Amino acid sequence: MASQPETEHPKKAFGWAARDTFTQNYSMHGTHDSQSYVVDLSQFFFFFRETGEKDVAFKIQYCGICHSDLHMLKNEWGNSAYPIVPGHEIAGVVTEVGSKVQKFKVGDKVGVGCMVGSCGSCQSCADDLENYCPKMILTYSAKYKDGTITYGGYSDSMVADEHFVVRIPDGIPLDAAAPLLCAGITVYSPLKYYGLDKPGQHLGVVGLGGLGHMAVKFAKALGAKVTVISTSPNKKKEAIENMGADSFVVSREQDQMQAVKGTLDGIIDTVSAVHPLVPLLGLLKSHGKLVMLGAPEKPLELPAFSLLSGRKVVGGSAIGGLKETQEMLDFAAKHGVKPDIEVIPIDYVNTAMERLLKGDVKYRFVIDIENTLKASS
Numbered sequence: 001m002a003s004q005p006e007t008e009h010p011k012k013a014f015g016w017a018a019r020d021t022f023t024q025n026y027s028m029h030g031t032h033d034s035q036s037y038v039v040d041l042s043q044f045f046f047f048f049r050e051t052g053e054k055d056v057a058f059k060i061q062y063c064g065i066c067h068s069d070l071h072m073l074k075n076e077w078g079n080s081a082y083p084i085v086p087g088h089e090i091a092g093v094v095t096e097v098g099s100k101v102q103k104f105k106v107g108d109k110v111g112v113g114c115m116v117g118s119c120g121s122c123q124s125c126a127d128d129l130e131n132y133c134p135k136m137i138l139t140y141s142a143k144y145k146d147g148t149i150t151y152g153g154y155s156d157s158m159v160a161d162e163h164f165v166v167r168i169p170d171g172i173p174l175d176a177a178a179p180l181l182c183a184g185i186t187v188y189s190p191l192k193y194y195g196l197d198k199p200g201q202h203l204g205v206v207g208l209g210g211l212g213h214m215a216v217k218f219a220k221a222l223g224a225k226v227t228v229i230s231t232s233p234n235k236k237k238e239a240i241e242n243m244g245a246d247s248f249v250v251s252r253e254q255d256q257m258q259a260v261k262g263t264l265d266g267i268i269d270t271v272s273a274v275h276p277l278v279p280l281l282g283l284l285k286s287h288g289k290l291v292m293l294g295a296p297e298k299p300l301e302l303p304a305f306s307l308l309s310g311r312k313v314v315g316g317s318a319i320g321g322l323k324e325t326q327e328m329l330d331f332a333a334k335h336g337v338k339p340d341i342e343v344i345p346i347d348y349v350n351t352a353m354e355r356l357l358k359g360d361v362k363y364r365f366v367i368d369i370e371n372t373l374k375a376s377s
Contacts, residue, residue, distance in 0.1 A: 008047065008146075008148050009047040009048050009049045009050075009148065010047060010049070010050055011047055011048050011049065011050060011157075011159070012045065012046075012047055013045070013046050013047065013048055013151070013155050013156055013157050013158075014043070014044070014045055014046075014155060014156050014373070014375050015043075015044055015046065015085045015151065015152075015154045015155025015156065015373070016041045016042060016043060016044060016085065016154045016155075016346055016349060016373075017041060017042070017043075017044035017046075017083040017084055017085045017151075017154075018039055018040065018041050018073050018082065018083065018084045018086070019040075019042075019082055019083050020082055039070075039073050039074075039350060039353045039354075040350065041073075041086075041154070041349050041350055041353075043375060043376065044083060044085060045375075046085065046151055046155075048151070048157070048158065048159050049159060050159075051096045051097070051098050051159055052098050052159075052161075053098040053099045053100040053101075054098050054100050054101060054161055054162055054163075055097070055098045055101070055159050055160065055161055055162065056094055056096075056097050056098070056101060056104050056110065056159070056160060056161075056162045056165045057094070057095050057096040057097070057157065057158070057159040058092040058093055058094045058095055058110055058157065058158060058159075058165075059092050059093050059095050059156065059157055059370070060090055060091070060092040060153055060155060060156055060157060060158055060369045060370070061091055061092045061093060061174050061175075061368075061369055061370040062090075062091045062092075062174050062175045062177075062178045062343075062366050062367065062368060062369055062370070063087040063089055063090050063091070063152070063153030063154055063178055063366070063367045063369055064087075064089030064153075064178040064179040064181070064182065064183070064341075064364050064365065064366050064367075065086075065087075065089075065349070065352055065353070065356065065364070065365040065366070065367065066088060066089055066179075066182050066183065066210065067209070067210060067211075067272055067356065068088070068114075068182070068295075069086040069087065069088075069353075070353060070356060070357065071272075071295065071297070072084060072086060072140075072141055073086065073353070076297045077295070077297070079141070080141050081141045081142065081143070081149055082141075083149075084140060084141045084152075085140055085151035085152050085153075085154050085155050086140055086141075086152050086153075086154050087139070087140060087152035087153025087154040087155070087367075088112070088113055088114040088115075088138070088139040088140060088152055088153065088181070088182055089111075089113065089153065089178040089179050089180075089181045089182045089183070089364075089366075090111055090112045090113070090139070090152070090153035090158065090178065090181065091109070091110070091111045091168060091174040091175070091177045091178040091181070092109075092110060092111075092157075092158070092174070092369075093107060093108070093109055093110070094106050094107060094108045094109075094110055095157070097162075098162075101162045102162070103162055103165075103167070104162060104165065104167070108167065109167070109168040109170075109174060109177075110165050110166065110167060110168060111165070111166050111167075111168050111177055111178070111180075111181045111329075112139060112153070112158060112160050112164060112165055112166075112181065113139070113166070113181035113182055113185065113319065113325060114131070114138060114139055114181075114182055114319050115130060115131060115136050115137060115138060115139060115164060115319070116137050116138070116139050116144075116150060116160045116161065116164050117135075117136070117137030117144065117145070117161065117164065118130040118133035118135060118136045118137065119133050119134070119135040122134065122135070127321075128321040128322065128323040128324065129320075129321045130163075130164075130321050130322055131318055131319045131320055131321055132318070137150060138150060139152050139153070140152030140153075153178075153367075153369070154346070154349065154367060154369075154373075155369075155373070156369065156373050163322060164322060166181070166322065166325050166326050166329060167326065167329070168329060169329055169330055169332075169333035170333070171333035171334075171336075172329065172332060172333050172338065173338075175341060175343055175366050175368070176338040176339060176341060176366075177329070178341075178366050179210065179214070179339040179341065179364040179366065180214075180328065180329060180332055180338075180339065181325070182319065183210045183211050183214045183339060183364060184214055184218070184328055184329075184332060184337075184339070185319050185320040185324065185325045185328050186211055186214075186293055186317070186318070186319050186320070187211055187214045187215040187218055187268060187270070187293065188218050188320065188324070188328040188331070189317055189319065189320035189324055189328075190268065190291045190293065190315070190317035191215075191218060191219060191222060191268070192324070193317065194266060194289050194291055194315060194317075196219070196224070196265065196266040196268075196289065196291075197222045197224075198222075198223070198224075199222065199223025199224070200223065200224070200225070201224045201225070201265040201266065202224065202225045202226075202227065202263055202264050202265050203219050203224045203225070203226050203227070203264065203265060203266050203267065203268065204226075204227050204228075204229050204249075204260075204264045204266070204267040204268070204280070204283055205219065205226060205227070205228050205229065205245070205267070205268050205270065206229045206230070206251075206267060206268065206269040206270060206271055206280060207229075207230065207269070207270040207271040207294070208228055208230050208232075208235045208238070208239055208243070208363070209270060209359065209361075209363060210270075210339075210361075210363050210364045211270035211293055211294070212228070212268075212270040212363075213243055213339065213340060213363040214337075214339055214363075215268045215270060216228060216239065216243040216244065216245050217243060217244070217337045217338075217339075218331075218332075218337055219268075220243075220244045220245075221331070221335040221336075221337050225246045226244070226245045226246055226247075227245065227246060227247045227248070227249055227260060227264065228240075228243070228245045228247075228248050228249070229249045229251050229267075229280070229283075230248070230249075230250065230251065231250070231251055231252055232250075233250050235248070236248040236250075238362075242340075247260075251279065257279055257282070257283065260283050261282050261283055262282070262283070262284070262285055263283065263285065264283045264284050264285060264288055265284075265285060265288055265289075266284070266288060266289045266290070266291065267280055267283065267284065267288070267289070267290045267291065268291050268293060269290060269291065269292050269293060269294060270293045270294050271294045271296075272294035272295055272296055273294075273296055274296045274297075274298050274300060275296075275300070276300075276301070277290065277300055277301065277302055277306070277314070278301075278302075278303060278306050281306040281307070281312055281314075282306075284310065284312050285310070286310040286311060286312070287310065287311055287312070287313075288310065288312050288313070289312070289313045289314075289315060290312065290313070290314045290315070291314075291315050291316065291317055292314065292315070292316045292317075293316070293317060302314065339363060339364050340362055340363045340364065341363075341364045341365070341366045342361060342362065342364070342365055342366070343366050343367075343368050344365055344366070344367055344368065345367070345368060345371075345372035346367055346368075346369065346372045346373045347372065349367060352365045
């Protein structure tokens with residue numbers, strides 16, 4: 001009988017995993033109006049490989065909770081492989097390095113983001129864009145080249161090829177560093193690639209969640225004028241006073257949208273729910289760029305005329321390569337860019353997921369792995 005993927009490697013690890021997709025439960029009140037989807041993550045033992053000659057092994061101290069974790073747990077993208085140990089915003093301290101590792105030593109502060117492997121030979125890999133490699137290996141719910149399942153950062157330890165490990169600068173605490181490894185690079189990369197990193201540009205940021213608040217902070221650090229576009233009027237004070245945004249627009253208020261029409265050089269759209277694009281395109285100047293970072297589970301409507309008028313562009317972006325991720329971390333340390341986080345114990349993770357579904361987090365949950373991940377006897 002073939003062994004299970006989680007038992008094929010020699011080194012034992014412990015984490016929290018989901019064994020199946022979300023199930024629909026009633027709330028405590030038991031009413032149909034209060035139905036909600038909840039995830040049931042629970043304790044899970046698994047194994048990972050011995051530290052190879054180019055591998056870095058590290059003890060995980062913190063792991064951020066990304067909205068992608070919810071998508072994967074719910075199998076909304078149709079590619080989830082269970083059991084799932086989520087987590088791709090992983091920060092920790094090196095415990096062992098392979099004989100040919102050159103960049104790290106025991107005791108270094110390191111991180112792993114959304115990927116742990118790629119082919120290494122395609123054009124994307126050659127261009128330091130491993131995130132666009134057709135054989136890119138996700139940090140969790142994917143398969144290594146040996147066929148075993150990858151497990152993520154809701155766990156106590158990890159081993160990864162040094163190429164996919166980044167150094168966390170001394171100026172960034174590990175709990176704050178974790179969300180930068182996904183949310184941070186996801187907004188930093190398109191700002192650079194689409195030329196929206198020039199001082200004096202006027203940028204719009206749609207949504208003030210985990211990605212959105214990082215987009216505001218990086219854009220301001222790059223010297224841009226920033227307008228936050230949100231459906232929630234109650235986020236105005238926070239966007240301007242705490243995040244440093246220059247102005248705030250409620251997208252449901254036509255007079256506010258009209259006042260910004262044709263003034264933006266670019267828009268970073270972080271919303272993962274289905275929403276209209278035409279009003280956003282109307283806010284752009286001619287030649288403006290609307291960059292999609294969210295991943296709604298249903299297609300969005302995009303009439304061609306909205307692009308023809310003003311030669312506007314709709315683009316997308318997904319995380320970043322390893323070279324750019326390190327660049328982002330160094331930039332964040334130099335300019336004091338840090339996410340707003342709520343640090344939680346591992347046994348709060350299911351509640352945190354329910355809150356994340358409701359948008360009830362400012363602005364990133366980070367699990368304190370080191371102090372709270374304990375296996376019950």
